[in-house]
Amino acid sequence: xxxxxxxxxxxxxxxxxxxxxxxxxxxxxxxxxxxxxxxxxxxxxxxxxxxxxxxxxxxxxxxxxxxxxxxxxxxxxxxxxxxxxxxxxxxxxxxxxxxxxxxxxxxxxxxxxxxxxxxxxxxxxxxxxxxxxxxxxxxxxxxxxxxxxxxxxxxxxxxxxxxxxxxxxxxxxxxxxxxxxxxxxxxxxxxxxxxxxxxxxxxxxxxxxxxxxxxxxxxxxxxxxxxxxxxxxxxxxxxxxxxxxxxxxxxxxxxxxxxxxxxxxxxxx
Amino acid sequence: xxxxxxxxxxxxxxxxxxxxxxxxxxxxxxxxxxxxxxxxxxxxxxxxxxxxxxxxxxxxxxxxxxxxxxxxxxxxxxxxxxxxxxxxxxxxxxxxxxxxxxxxxxxxxxxxxxxxxxxxxxxxxxxxxxxxxxxxxxxxxxxxxxxxxxxxxxxxxxxxxxxxxxxxxxxxxxxxxxxxxxxxxxxxxxxxxxxxxxxxxxxxxxxxxxxxxxxxxxxxxxxxxxxxxxxxxxxxxxxxxxxx
Numbered sequence: 001x002x003x004x005x006x007x008x009x010x011x012x013x014x015x016x017x018x019x020x021x022x023x024x025x026x027x028x029x030x031x032x033x034x035x036x037x038x039x040x041x042x043x044x045x046x047x048x049x050x051x052x053x054x055x056x057x058x059x060x061x062x063x064x065x066x067x068x069x070x071x072x073x074x075x076x077x078x079x080x081x082x083x084x085x086x087x088x089x090x091x092x093x094x095x096x097x098x099x100x101x102x103x104x105x106x107x108x109x110x111x112x113x114x115x116x117x118x119x120x121x122x123x124x125x126x127x128x129x130x131x132x133x134x135x136x137x138x139x140x141x142x143x144x145x146x147x148x149x150x151x152x153x154x155x156x157x158x159x160x161x162x163x164x165x166x167x168x169x170x171x172x173x174x175x176x177x178x179x180x181x182x183x184x185x186x187x188x189x190x191x192x193x194x195x196x197x198x199x200x201x202x203x204x205x206x207x208x209x210x211x212x213x214x215x216x217x218x219x220x221x222x223x224x225x226x227x228x229x230x231x232x233x234x235x236x237x238x239x240x241x242x243x244x245x246x247x248x249x250x251x252x253x254x255x256x257x258x259x260x261x262x263x264x265x266x267x268x269x
Numbered sequence: 270x271x272x273x274x275x276x277x278x279x280x281x282x283x284x285x286x287x288x289x290x291x292x293x294x295x296x297x298x299x300x301x302x303x304x305x306x307x308x309x310x311x312x313x314x315x316x317x318x319x320x321x322x323x324x325x326x327x328x329x330x331x332x333x334x335x336x337x338x339x340x341x342x343x344x345x346x347x348x349x350x351x352x353x354x355x356x357x358x359x360x361x362x363x364x365x366x367x368x369x370x371x372x373x374x375x376x377x378x379x380x381x382x383x384x385x386x387x388x389x390x391x392x393x394x395x396x397x398x399x400x401x402x403x404x405x406x407x408x409x410x411x412x413x414x415x416x417x418x419x420x421x422x423x424x425x426x427x428x429x430x431x432x433x434x435x436x437x438x439x440x441x442x443x444x445x446x447x448x449x450x451x452x453x454x455x456x457x458x459x460x461x462x463x464x465x466x467x468x469x470x471x472x473x474x475x476x477x478x479x480x481x482x483x484x485x486x487x488x489x490x491x492x493x494x495x496x497x498x499x500x501x502x503x504x505x506x507x508x509x510x511x512x513x
Binding site for chain 2: 015124150151154157160161200203
């Protein structure tokens with residue numbers, strides 16, 4: 001059975017799509033068969049981050065409506081052959097999806113893939129509910145900032161009450177906390193919530209801490225998921241996330257501010 | 270500015286209450302003599318309220334007052350959970366009757382036990398809260414965190430939460446609320462009118478706490494912010510006390 005993972009947050013702009021792309025590609029690089037689904041109907045973004053926007057012919061909504069087969073809509077990644085992308089529709093809205101048909105598509109995909117990564121839209125409306133409904137696991141993407149933490153908390157409530165697993169009384173969705181745009185320096189200066197603060201409020205296991213990094217914006221614009229940038233802190237942090245998703249114990253990096261040397265301290269460098 | 274020279278304000282004081290257990294003046298006198306002899310300075314000119322709650326039978330109010338004053342107490346008035354008629358008698362004699370929070374709560378419980386006729390007399394005295402003082406509540410136990418946007422109501426029950434209550438969440442109980450975790454959201458205990466309801470939590474960072482309609486916003490919780498605390502009502506004021 002494929003593991004269905006939803007990348008969600010409640011709040012917009014916290015890094016759901018960036019994380020979905022990095023995690024999807026990272027899992028595929030490990031040799032797993034992965035499909036990335038963009039649930040953000042009407043605001044098609046995942047294909048841009050993945051760098052396959054020019055190859056979109058059919059989309060998720062076409063498949064739902066029976067206007068195209070899954071194979072026609074799935075785009076094979078050019079870098080890793082075991083990764084496919086199911087893009088969102090740019091022209092429809094979020095109401096174009098319905099639970100029953102989404103279920104059928106996921107079931108079909110589950111036959112040939114190991115991981116189904118669902119990139120959720122922001123908010124707590126129908127679109128986001130659709131993305132999380134069938135999930136086995138949830139990666140709750142959160143910025144170390146109060147409103148983002150509050151929204152993540154709200155989404156965690158939804159995961160526990162509005163998902164298929166909750167409705168059928170099955171084992172609850174496995175929740176993971178992914179802290180993004182983290183800046184240890186600003187935490188030390190008291191401007192940002194710390195890893196511990198967020199863990200304390202949300203009380204779910206920590207999957208990863210992605211440091212604030214210039215590499216992320218560069219990667220998005222280039223259509224190359226940041227996990228491919230193995231030199232960057234963000235890329236390395238996403239690598240660790242993959243290891244942990246696959247059951248490895250990896251120490252957390254990039255959560256301490258860099259210690260400045262005596263010289264740079266003297267000269268304010 | 271006709272009343273610039275005076276101002277009336279409510280305030281609470283600690284007063285000594287003398288609980289009478291008999292109406293026999295001779296016995297009271299004998300015991301008072303012994304008591305005052307132990308610390309004459311301590312009792313000198315101390316204001317005293319006399320509770321007649323435990324006295325069965327007729328009381329000579331005038332004589333009680335005279336006796337108290339004989340021992341150099343300052344007589345303030347009578348108190349105790351007693352019948353309305355008896356209170357009227359006391360007032361007609363020109364004595365003040367001091368209502369206590371405890372007395373009025375006890376008053377209500379006797380009314381509940383009594384007949385419907387007494388219930389109607391409660392409404393005549395202007396009591397607006399429903400007389401639900403028979404609080405033998407069972408517990409509703411919730412395991413896990415109450416997340417932002419979620420609401421949990423323990424109807425005619427106490428609420429026990431093994432986990433935290435997030436900011437933006439709301440927990441309500443007709444009885445007490447126990448939170449084995451942090452309280453960051455809202456907690457409303459004694460929702461249907463229960464003066465003795467209490468709220469317990471291991472870490473107070475709440476947006477709002479309310480007992481029997483009396484509420485506090487975060488700014489009123491500064492004294493025990495971030496501490497394990499229980500919150501209760503004294504008279505009609507919320508009070509927080511440290512648990513450990």
